[in-house]
Amino acid sequence: MADAILKLERVCKAYNVGLPTETEVLHDVDLELDHGEFLALIGPSGSGKSTLLNIVGLLDRPTSGRLSIKGHDTASLGDAEITRLRGHTIGFVFQYHLLISAFTARENVMMPMLVDRGFASAEIEARADRLLAQVGLEKFAGNLANNMSGGQQQRVAVARALAMGPDLVLADEPTGNLDTRSADAVFELMRQVNRDSGTSFLLVTHNMDLAQRCDRIIEVIDGRIRA
Numbered sequence: 001m002a003d004a005i006l007k008l009e010r011v012c013k014a015y016n017v018g019l020p021t022e023t024e025v026l027h028d029v030d031l032e033l034d035h036g037e038f039l040a041l042i043g044p045s046g047s048g049k050s051t052l053l054n055i056v057g058l059l060d061r062p063t064s065g066r067l068s069i070k071g072h073d074t075a076s077l078g079d080a081e082i083t084r085l086r087g088h089t090i091g092f093v094f095q096y097h098l099l100i101s102a103f104t105a106r107e108n109v110m111m112p113m114l115v116d117r118g119f120a121s122a123e124i125e126a127r128a129d130r131l132l133a134q135v136g137l138e139k140f141a142g143n144l145a146n147n148m149s150g151g152q153q154q155r156v157a158v159a160r161a162l163a164m165g166p167d168l169v170l171a172d173e174p175t176g177n178l179d180t181r182s183a184d185a186v187f188e189l190m191r192q193v194n195r196d197s198g199t200s201f202l203l204v205t206h207n208m209d210l211a212q213r214c215d216r217i218i219e220v221i222d223g224r225i226r227a
């Protein structure tokens with residue numbers, strides 16, 4: 001059995017460590033995510049979901065506890081190794097698409113590959129077009145991001161998140177800004193990617209209808225996990 005894509009053991013996170021205002025916002029979090037799993041993370045505002053996502057996404061480090069990615073403990077890794085691991089293992093989709101508005105859909109999807117330089121330049125454009133086809137936007141590859149609808153922009157953001165072939169996509173309220181129909185379409189698209197390519201997803205959402213269509217729901221309450 002392959003190692004879990006993600007394993008957290010007794011992870012704690014405090015802000016302002018050592019200051020009189022030190023506050024622990026995650027307490028002894030245990031969490032495991034398997035390859036190919038589509039997990040919903042729910043919880044009230046301020047409960048610690050973004051803090052948890054930042055740790056899982058290797059954007060911030062736990063104050064204590066252990067975070068393993070594909071069986072490798074991340075504590076001993078230096079910043080450069082963390083950046084490399086993040087780039088090749090994890091894709092991000094945010095509530096705001098964060099596309100470069102003056103670039104085309106294709107150019108936005110090419111961006112992570114151009115920065116990484118791990119792909120041959122001849123391959124990059126073709127790969128971007130394949131990913132855009134996967135999210136149903138093959139006819140829009142040359143359109144400026146600025147001229148696309150909110151739902152289309154979020155599809156481009158999903159394609160961009162998949163550019164480096166990640167094992168895991170972290171999606172923080174990706175449908176929060178969309179009308180119900182577009183939200184549903186973007187969710188179904190991520191579900192389809194998950195089924196087709198086995199990419200794991202961790203979806204933060206306030207939308208219970210979408211959460212119930214995931215493989216598993218976990219709730220964060222006051223910095224603790226409830227299954």
Ligand SMILES: Nc1ncnc2c1ncn2[C@@H]1O[C@H](COP(=O)(O)OP(=O)(O)OP(=O)(O)O)[C@@H](O)[C@H]1O
Binds near residue numbers: 015043047050
């Ligand atoms: N950099 C920081 N310094 C100090 N406290 C912080 C910092 N970031 C977050 N917090 C605190 O940590 C707690 C958890 O915040 P977090 O953003 O993780 O919650 P959340 O569940 O994602 O909320 P929301 O659903 O509103 O995005 C909050 O009390 C917040 O004020």
